[in-house]
Amino acid sequence: MTPTNLETGLTNTDVQQRIAAGQQNDPAPSLTRSVKRIFSDNLLTWFNLINVLLAALVFFTGSYKNMLFLGVAFFNTAIGIFQEIRSKRQIDKMSFLSEATYQLKREGKLIRVHQDAIVKDDLIMLSRGDQLPVDAHIVSTQGLEVDESQITGESTPIAKQVGDPLTSGSFLVSGQAVAQVTGVGRTSFIRELSSEVKTEHASHSQLLDTINRIIKILTIVIVPLGAALFISKMVNGNSLNAAILGTVAGMVGMIPEGLVLLTSVSLAVSAMNLARRHVLVRELPAIEGLARVDVLCLDKTGTITSGKLKFDQVVPLGNTTSDDLQTVTSGLIHAIGDENETATALKDAWPNPNWTASKVMPFSSARKWSGAEFDTGAYVLGAPEFILPEPDPELQKRVHKYASEGYRVLFVARVSQLTADDLGTVTPMGLVLITDELRENATNTFAYFANQDVALKVISGDNPTTVASIASRAGIAGCEHLVDMSTLEAPIDYDHLAATYTVFGRVTPTQKRELVKAWQRADHTVAMTGDGVNDILALRQADCGIAMASGSEATKSIADFVLIDSNFDAMLNVLNEGRRVVNNIERVAALYLIKTMYSVALSLIFVFMASSYPFQPIQLTPISMFTVGIPSFFLALEPNHERLSGQFMKQVMVIAAPAAICIVSYIMFVFLVGGVQLQMPYVQTSTLSVMMTGAVGFMALLMCARPLNRMKIGLVVIMLTCFILVFVFLGHLFSLSSIFNFRLAMFYLPLLVSVYPFFYVVQELLGKRLFSRIRWR
Known part of the structure; x- marks a missing residue:
């Protein structure tokens, strides 16, 4: 039964009817073996079988005391079962804390639930970084782009419109959507996606x-x-x-x-032990894997910095005034509806002017910009080198100056058209400067890794000069060796880049993955940290993936470790x-x-x-x-x-x-x-x-x-x-x-x-x- 009012969603009665009919979604797959499986895997082994058969032969001789070796084997197995069940309980408790929650509309109200509370015909609110736990079709959308690589193997984002299907296992790389659930539990396309993904990335x-x-x-x-x-x-x-x-x-x-x-x-x-320190381990062998890591790839946000961004100032360009620049930027950021750290910092700084957008292009890691079209014109916000059709030497000099001071620099411009491939005429309006707070204890943490012969590499989508400045403040060696990946032309020699540079800026998701491959080709064991959908390809490629609990569900689902407190210092415990x-x-x-x-x-x-x-x-x-x-x-x-x-x-x-x-x-x-x-x-x-x-x-x-x-x-x-x-x-x-x-x-x-x-x-x-x-x- 479909809800009669898509504005209010299901009623509580509707929900109970669907639960009774078995139209409720399954819980997330457990990261640990069941108690029954623990018993069977520890008891039903080849060597235990041999021990039992040998004990039977000794029993035949009548020399019963010579069967004592069976008691030793039993004692060892009992200790193993006890310890694993004890560990399972602690890990399961932490797994529940790290599970993603989803926003549903029921009886006209927005509620947040775990995936096993979703029922057929629910209205689910989706935003960038969410991974779909169910099948659905789109009711409304703003610039939605979906990555279905888990299903199709193709990582190119797919634009979705109202009425298009969304398949469980895919995740949103940009935009927002309201979708109506069409398949849950056994009827969904990929019932145990997370388990299957981990099998591929075992x-x-x-x-x-x-x-x-x-x-x-x-x-x-x-x-x-x-x-x-x-x-x-x-x-x-x-x-x-x-x-x-x-x-x-x-x-x-x-x-x-x-x-x-x-x-x-x-x-x-x-x-x-790690669960007690708020580190969730998704694959036990990964604990050993991280101990062997000799190259650690860091994302700037959440690892070097705390992720708490703060607006600092606007820098008007041309005939634009500070007030006009602030108003346009505020109208843009509120209309686009992005929920990333940059958008949150700007929303907190300025009130919503309540501009109504006729078209929205949410932020994309590949484009490095977002935009919206209003009655007054179309505007974009993002990295200047990705927005301007040709480099502006004077503007580049100013951006470099602010970036070298550690600012995150955003470029605001008016454009004649708003399409993914062509913005037409671009008229600069100004720069928005955001500060990034250095994470507490970052210097000590990175110094420890460096002392343990773990090479630190910083891979970020931000301006490389900004990243290098912040990394230098954190004490990461070699920050003077930086490269702007957006300036490189194909074919790119990733092996040379990996051997030469420490800081990589303006990196696309595909480039992140290729850099990880290059270090692996050089016989390095690589760990990758990340929290966004732009990190997924690299996390999947790395020998050891580390995700922040504050990051997207899609990122957490393929990582080997999830830092529940999003505190990178906890990785020292994992290494040890x-x-x-x-x-x-x-x-x-x-x-x-x-x-x-x-x-x-x-x-x-x-x-x-x-x-x-x-x-x-x-x-x-x-x-x-x-x-x-x-x-x-x-x-x-x-x-x-x-x-x-x-x-x-x-x-x-x-x-x-x-x-x-x-x-x-x-x-x-x-x-x-x-x-x-x-x-x-x-x-x-x-x-x-x-x-x-x-x-x-x-x-x-x-x-x-x-x-x-x-x-x-x-x-x-x-x-x-x-x-x-x-x-x-x-x-x-x-x-x-x-x-x-x-x-x-x-x-x-x-x-x-x-x-x-x-x-x-x-x-x-x-x-x-x-x-x-x-x-x-």
């Missing part, structure tokens, strides 16, 4: 990609190697139970249980959280991969040996728990804001490979000398294997925990104490023999003393002679 995690490559290799190796080990033990006369327990021990050791989980938990905790995650995961990943590496090596060795595998599953539990599992969770959440090394595998292998070599060497020494020559029983050789593996594990833990502090030293001491107590009091539970045996002590004490020098020598040899020659990615 943030990639180098950390998770590297870990997943390791997992893929293990997935290929673990089953056939386990099968080969089992067959070998059976062929060599081991009992069925012994073969099963040895095989399970080998396969459990190969699984880096908790590594992927720990990475995901670390990112989720970071997102929760990203570094904490990457640095800490690089640090603890070595602990997980040590076990994987020595287990794979031992499995390969013992496939060709008649002896039983050196461990039972239960014996791996204290090693995994005290040298890896518990300490890794503490270390992963520790503050660590050091610059990234960019060499994940090298950082991991420098510790993991020497530790794995040492462990395999000690176990083979125990087996060949203790087991073969000294005829020690299996329970003693396996006990010594657990002891030496733990000793090397704690050496690796100390190295991963560097730089040491009281908390880390205390953590290692507590873990070591617990590990020793297992041998003293819980030996029977973990199938360990007593270590209070003189003959046994004479064997293991020298080995324990040798751990540090042996580890040091192996690491030095590998680090200096091998790893230094390998090109790591």
Whole structure:
């Protein structure tokens, strides 16, 4: 049912009828996984399946205590689920605060609602920067231009007239409109546009990609190697139970249980921490992405300046008086109806003369001007170089003078015709000067980024001289290297521009995107900040997009981060959280991969040996728990804001490979000398294997925990104490023999003393002679 009066909109009764009929729009897609999905994604994993199957095999042997490894896996998964749900609640709360609201007309009144309150046939008020959450058709409009690139792939704005359709997902680049909703929820053209856009612009995690490559290799190796080990033990006369327990021990050791989980938990905790600081994270891997950024592209408004513009003065030209210039500008700005910062500043400065426009051309980022036609003539307001058909040297000199003083300069002119491509005869009337307030703490923020080797680039649609002046006041280095992009002729060498200049003025949306591409071609990781529709193309292209909550909904919908308070200083928290995650995961990943590496090596060795595998599953539990599992969770959440090394595998292998070599060497020494020559029983050789593996594990833990502090030293001491107590009091539970045996002590004490020098020598040899020659990615 269509409203009978388009001036009043739907009544409350109409709204309730449509809700009852299921004609209500869907809420915005959630940025987090549902609780059900969190449970399923954490529980239903390949390695959990292997753990369950291995536990079933151990159950078959009747040695139930050897199923304890399943408890460790369950404990790790439970921690992951708890942390992710905890983070989800915080993020969802902040997501609701950042959601766009839309203005509707109901019962003759204007109300503001979230998108899920919109129903079919509602009248929705739209303005520049809005992104349509529903399908609609235009009832009335003033110079409406729409970007439908989300749907068509074509970014050229499309002019719309009364009666034309508006498709969900498109956004307004200029003008205003009143539209009547025709499609909501499942009947709209793009039901989950935001989710689909993020799929196209998905943030990639180098950390998770590297870990997943390791997992893929293990997935290929673990089953056939386990099968080969089992067959070998059976062929060599081991009992069925012994073969099963040895095989399970080998396969459990190969699984880096908790590594992927720990990475995901670390990112989720970071997102929760950032939400508390009023930064909404739309893609968890983006936290890591920003930590790797080395080029940060800044928009002037909202990042360098506060965005609070203030009218300063008018400068008449020719025969125009100050009063006439002020009256024309006021009539223009009120008739056009733009809601950007410049228009707001001028509206606040002057009363509305109530001029009636017969034609309106709202501001466009591509045109750099807006205009309107009245009974007295047509007038335009914007950048002089985009309005004047030919450059005016005298006017350029005056504009440059004001711009160098930090003013935003607007040009007002009378034109003979008002079309997008041709203004006819242009008669200058004067200049309007606006001041831009430098954002508090801007200098300190940019100095911090510069000290972290992040190159700062300023990309703005304003006059480059004005932008450079303000950027210089904010302490951004290299501001003397500026370029006016409007003066360049095609083809533009963007690679040269990106390498040469710091400040880019009069930049069009397409040029912003091409500059970002140029830095990416130069192997830089690029972050882009923005708040308007003119930033959308560049935000989508950048490795990391940052939007202000005060900006347009279209901008926020594709950004990786939304600054709820529109405070750019919050990006320091994001940078530090990203570094904490990457640095800490690089640090603890070595602990997980040590076990994987020595287990794979031992499995390969013992496939060709008649002896039983050196461990039972239960014996791996204290090693995994005290040298890896518990300490890794503490270390992963520790503050660590050091610059990234960019060499994940090298950082991991420098510790993991020497530790794995040492462990395999000690176990083979125990087996060949203790087991073969000294005829020690299996329970003693396996006990010594657990002891030496733990000793090397704690050496690796100390190295991963560097730089040491009281908390880390205390953590290692507590873990070591617990590990020793297992041998003293819980030996029977973990199938360990007593270590209070003189003959046994004479064997293991020298080995324990040798751990540090042996580890040091192996690491030095590998680090200096091998790893230094390998090109790591």
